[in-house]
Amino acid sequence: MKKKITLLLLFLSIVGVKAQNNDFWIYLAIGQGNMVGTAKVEAKEATVNDNFVVMQTENAASTQLGTWKKAVSPIVSQKGGYGFLEAFGKTMLENTKNKKIGVVAVADETFPMAAYDIEVSHDFVANKTDEKTKAALERYGNNIYGRLIDMARLAQKDGVIKGILLQQDGNDTYNNAWLQRVKKVYYRVLNDLSLDSTKVPLLIGEVGCSEVGGKYAEANKTIGKMHAVLQHSFVVSAKDCALAVDKVHFTEDGYKQLGRRFALKTLQGMGFELSDTHKSSQSTHTKVQSSVIEVNVQISDKGILTATATEPLVKVSVTDTNGASIKEITLPEPSKVFTMDLNELPQGQIIVAFHAIDGEQSFTISN
Structure with a gap:
């Protein structure tokens, strides 16, 4: 009898668990x-697809923390307005099926990258005295990084985290230390959520460009160096994106x-073929066979490529998809x-060719 009760409880616990979608x-x-x-x-922005949702991450009396709701503007914060996430979600749904x-989102105009770095965020919170920043911090429980991770863990029970989006205004210390801090925060998020860097890239947007x-x-000069510091990152161009009168924030x-x-x-990095972008795919293991040589290639999450060939290699060449030479190593x-x-190497698709004495072999990767 005891065994039957135990099995019944086990069955109930299993069926009671919500499956990840x-x-x-x-x-x-x-x-x-x-x-x-x-x-x-605008009123026209109030109609959105039911398959685009946002999690409640701010403390609010009207909505329970950690619950999903329809992504109606303003998406990130009731203190905010219309932003780029609205178009992001719409475009994602337009180019995917059954998704x-x-x-x-955990963001505010007063949050520099240091606010997400747990090694210094305590000082950031403690030293802020202006009411605007203090109010923003209180909405996230005075623990910006902790709120992000707590909410992300709840989200993982329902779906799969596919990427991290970063968009600033330009009001930060854009130097090598900033690049390293972004990298550190990225890898800490991945570690705390048990995510794979080859499957969860960082997408970082440029700030308002000089053309407008x-x-x-x-700041875009520093942002443009991100890929050289973090292999699994993509820079999103803000060229010709119209700015408001403050020349910091964008217009609708x-x-x-x-x-x-x-x-x-985002879709490009996942291998989707789109009309205005090139197909690309990320890979940590590519095996290319030839009648002459076999090359086994592995790419670490730090961006280090290691190739092992059946025949001694004498040269390695790198070109873009149009055949233009990028690098040649003898x-x-x-x-x-x-x-x-x-x-x-440059960001985007590249072709790496391995040359042996009796033949060669090449493959394409998304860098």
Whole structure:
């Protein structure tokens, strides 16, 4: 009898567990005012697809923390406005079938990258005295990173985290230390949520560009170096995205253009074939066979490529998809093993060819 009761309880516990939906794609969103959105919310933006949802991450009396709700503007915060996430979700759904898109956002215009770095965030919270920042911190329980992780863990019970989106305004310290901090926060998030960097890239948007009078356009020089520091990252262009009169935040049209680009870059990295982007795929293991040689290639999550060939290699060449040379390496001594840092190569699709004495073999990767 005791055994039957135990089995019954086990059965009830199993059926009571909500299964994770692999068709529910979730994106974590962090950053400043341009992540929150500052454009005026128009009535036409109130109609959205039921398959685009956002998690309640702010303390609010009207909505329970950690629950999903329809992604109606303002998406990130009731203190915000229309932003690029609206267009991001719409474009994602337009280019995928039978998918649900969810966003878990923890962002505010007063949050620099240091606010997400748990090694210094305590000081950031403790030292803020202006009412605007204090109010924003209180909405997230005075624990920005902790709130992001707690909400992300709840989201993982329902779907699969597919990427991390970062969009700032330009008001931060854009230097090598900033790049390293972004990298550190990215890997800490992945570690705390048990995520794979080859499956969960970082997508970082440019701030307002100089072509449209961006106040902090110089920051894009640093942002453009992100891929060299973090292999699994993609920079989203903000070129020609219209800015508001403050020349910091985008207009409604600017947000729509930026959001569409975020979505297309996301889908590109997942291997989707789209009309205005190239097909690309991420891989940590590629095996290419030939009648002459066999090359086994592995790419670490740090972006280090290691190739092992059946015949000694004498040269390795890298080209773009149009055949233009990017890099050519002649090995000082023939070797069956070759390593290369992909972070030193341009972002996007590249073709790497391995040359042996009696033949060659090549493959395409998304860098």
